[in-house]
Each structure stands twice: as C-alpha cells, then as structure tokens.
Amino acid sequence: MAKTILTVDDSGSLRQMVAFSLxxxxxxxxxxxxxxxxxxxxKATLVDLVLTDQNMPNMDGLTLIKSxxxxxxxxxxxxxxxxxxxxxxxxxxxxxxxATGWLVKPFDxxxxxxxxxxxxx
Amino acid sequence: MTIQTIPMEELKTLLVSLGAWGEEHLEHVETDIERTNxxxxxxxSMLVQGFMEINRAAQAQQNLLISxxxxxxxxxxxxxxxxxxxxQIESEVNKxxxxxxxxxxTNQLLTRALRRVGGLKVLLLALANQHETLxxxxxxDDLAAILQKMSESIDERRASMHKDLQSSVNQQHMGAGxxxxx
Numbered sequence: 360m361a362k363t364i365l366t367v368d369d370s371g372s373l374r375q376m377v378a379f380s381l382x383x384x385x386x387x388x389x390x391x392x393x394x395x396x397x398x399x400x401x402k403a404t405l406v407d408l409v410l411t412d413q414n415m416p417n418m419d420g421l422t423l424i425k426s427x428x429x430x431x432x433x434x435x436x437x438x439x440x441x442x443x444x445x446x447x448x449x450x451x452x453x454x455x456x457x458a459t460g461w462l463v464k465p466f467d468x469x470x471x472x473x474x475x476x477x478x479x480x
Numbered sequence: 481m482t483i484q485t486i487p488m489e490e491l492k493t494l495l496v497s498l499g500a501w502g503e504e505h506l507e508h509v510e511t512d513i514e515r516t517n518x519x520x521x522x523x524x525s526m527l528v529q530g531f532m533e534i535n536r537a538a539q540a541q542q543n544l545l546i547s548x549x550x551x552x553x554x555x556x557x558x559x560x561x562x563x564x565x566x567x568q569i570e571s572e573v574n575k576x577x578x579x580x581x582x583x584x585x586t587n588q589l590l591t592r593a594l595r596r597v598g599g600l601k602v603l604l605l606a607l608a609n610q611h612e613t614l615x616x617x618x619x620x621d622d623l624a625a626i627l628q629k630m631s632e633s634i635d636e637r638r639a640s641m642h643k644d645l646q647s648s649v650n651q652q653h654m655g656a657g658x659x660x661x662x
Contacts, residue, residue, distance in 0.1 A: 372584060466657065
C-alpha cells in the first residue's frame with residue numbers, strides 16, 4: 360500500500376510540484392492550503408509524513424507542528440519543514456516544536472525524494 | 481530660529497504636497513506590483529499546466545519506445561539512444577520543477593513590497609494631515625512639540641514595519657536550498 364504524504368503550502372504551484380515529484384515515486388499525496396487545513400486533513404487521515412511550509416495564512420507551520428505533536432497519533436510521525444526560512448533562529452524554533460528536518464525552498468525533486476525515502480522508506 | 485522667521489504657510493503647503501504627491505505615486509506603485517503578481521501567477525499556472533502535459537506525453541512516448549524495444553523492434557543503438565533521451569528528459573524535468581517554485585518566493589517578496597508601500601502611504605498621509613495641527617501652533621514651543629510628535633509617530637511606524645516585514649526569502653540564486661535532518 361502506498362505511503363501517504365500531506366503537503367501543506369499556501370502556494371498552489373509549490374503543492375503541485377511536491378505532488379508531481381512524490382506521485383512519480385509512488386507516494387499518495389494529500390494537499391492542504393494552510394496550517395488549519397493541514398491540521399484538519401491530518402486528523403481525518405493518519406499520514407506517514409507531513410511536509411509543511413512555515414509562512415501561511417490562518418495557521419503557520421510552527422503552530423501546525425505543535426498542534427500535531429499534541430495529538431497522540433502524530434507524536435512519532437516525521438514532519439519536515441519546506442520553507443524559504445533559513446535562519447538558525449527559526450530552525451531552532453522548528454526543532455523545538457518537533458520538526459524532524461528542514462528543507463529550504465526551492466527543492467530539487469531528486470533530493471526531496473531522497474530525504475523522504477530516508478525518513479519514511 | 482524663532483517662530484517669526486518660520487514660513488508657516490509654506491511649511492504647511494510643503495507637508496500637504498509631499499503627502500498627496502507621495503501617496504499618488506505609491507498608489508501607482510501598488511497597482512503595478514499587484515498587476516505584476518497576478519501576471520506572474522497566471523504565467524506560472526500556464527507553465528505548470530503545459531509542463532504537466534508535456535511530461536505526460538513524454539512518458540507515453542517513452543513507454544511506447546520501451547515496448548518496441550521489448551519486442552526487438554529497435555536496434556541496440558536505438559535502445560541506447562532512447563535511454564539517453566530518457567535521462568536527459570528526467571534531468572530537465574528536475575530543473576523545471578525547481579524553477580517553477582520561484583513563483584512562491586517572488587510572490588512572498590512582492591507581497592512584502594506591497595506591505596511596505598502600504599506602510600509608507602500611511603506615513604505620508606499622517607504627515608499631510610499634520611497641517612491642521614500646525615495651523616493651531618502658536619509660538620516656537622508649540623511647533624517644536626508638534627514636530628517632536630510627528631517624529632515619534634514616524635519612528636513608531638518605522639519600528640513596527642521593520643518588525644513585521646523581516647524577509648524570509650534569502651535566495652540569491654536559482655539552485656535548490658539546503659537540507660538538514662535534526
């Protein structure tokens with residue numbers, strides 16, 4: 360059964376590129392337009408990996424991570440940040456919130472796939 | 481300098497003109513940035529759609545060639561050429577996927593530019609509106625107090641804009657970003 364990845368980003372083109380890259384490798388991708396939508400979709404379907412942006416309307420990535428980590432079934436699910444933010448300060452906040460890793464945009468599809476495979480197989 | 485030597489009418493006119501002129505120009509800047517953002521988004525959307533279709537067609541073509549080679553209908557040289565083209569397509573697809581993500585970053589930068597323009601408009605309006613207050617100034621102390629208040633208001637606005645509009649986009653090149661696992 361294909362593993363499911365939730366991609367959370369307010370940019371439609373970014374979500375399409377993530378879905379395109381991961382679908383090609385056999386992953387099932389669910390898209391969410393912001394943190395709030397991501398949280399609702401994560402509650403509705405237990406996914407194998409969450410890939411989230413930081414700066415989004417309604418709920419940002421850090422808040423989404425904290426909210427997911429407070430749910431019993433998301434305490435060990437890998438969460439990767441995929442964001443333009445690259446400062447050590449924000450990365451430290453992400454790590455403290457429970458992020459598994461940090462990817463600075465733009466991503467290279469091969470490298471994204473490599474990191475996804477390392478994290479969830 | 482004493483209050484008698486300050487050309488109050490000219491000062492008021494200058495403030496009103498500066499505010500009105502500045503605001504008018506910033507309106508145009510705002511409109512142009514918004515249009516640029518819309519055009520960029522539409523262009524990228526078209527490129528994404530086109531890219532998806534081209535990729536689908538290339539995949540279908542590739543599958544057809546693979547099936548022909550499986551039925552021994554291609555020579556070894558042709559099979560090697562098909563494999564080479566396949567690698568080339570994959571490499572170009574990766575570059576396009578990376579490139580198309582810049583719409584997200586340029587959108588963030590344009591949105592930040594718009595918010596800065598909005599902040600400047602508020603500052604200029606506040607400056608222009610001070611002519612009412614200046615009309616009631618009697619003496620150097622009054623004028624000094626009003627100018628001091630204007631400076632404080634500008635400083636507050638500047639500090640607030642600086643705090644709210646820190647850029648998160650630092651990319652200076654078209655290459656992919658760093659990856660770190662915690």
